[in-house]
Amino acid sequence: MFNWEGVSEFVAVAEAESFTGAGKRLGISTAQVSRQISALESRLAVKLFYRTTRKVTITDSGQIYYTHCRQVLDGLDEAERAVTNLHQTPRGRLSLTAPVTYGESRVVPLVNDFVALYPDLKVEITLTNQMLDLVAENYDLAIRLGELSDSTMMARQLSSRTHYVCASPGYLSAHGEPHTLPELEQHNCLQGTLDYWRFxxxxxxxxxRVSGNIRCNSGWSLVDAALKGIGIVQLPDYYVRSELETGALLPLLERFRAPDDGIWAIYPHNRQLSSKVRLLIDHLRQGFS
Incomplete structure (x- = not known):
């Protein structure tokens, strides 16, 4: 029979590359992690990690063992999810991550509505613009915007977004309206994190490629600058929808608008969707629509 002693600690150290990090992840002391790893190495009669005062590196033997143990633990996770699916009412832990601005304005309010429907859930939300590792950090779900680059994940499209180029009436009155893409060189184009715009x-x-006298990683700050007549912006619809409806900003270069891109729910390909995650995805799709 398989001996489970030390396996969870071993996998945690391999993924965190740290005994301290593994202990925090498992909620146990670093000393306990170290004891379990030492006992596991003695039982297997093989060295699993190279240890220095600054770094923990997995050995070749450890990497082989990790691959098999990870598969076993993933199987246990699937078994737990299968049992959880027997419950008609979603309950237990559900963790997700989303981009900061879109998460605050669109995702979190819908998740809060979902929790109000199912109060037995314990939801953990991380808002970050970093691409977190869903498997290593044990997330059930991530919301991603635009083109997907990670082919190891399963994806369901929740909605789409439109990018608008727009400026205030005051800016256009002072500087004129661009009618072709090359004319953007003559205008003050307020930039986000990229130095090009999509058409x-x-x-x-x-x-x-565009340039201007403001570069900022906050879409709301760029909206404010555009409203004050400083320059032209290209932003997703959820930043400028109300301003376009009121005429505070006017759309430009509409015949060159890029196709809408996706808003996605992604999750690890080796996990069956639990009922609570599936219900949340359906809830988000309905809310976004």
């Missing part, structure tokens, strides 16, 4: 011309995608 489509004659059915082909175009990335046009």
């Amino acid at each position: 489509q011309e004659s059915g082909k995608p175009q990335h046009i």
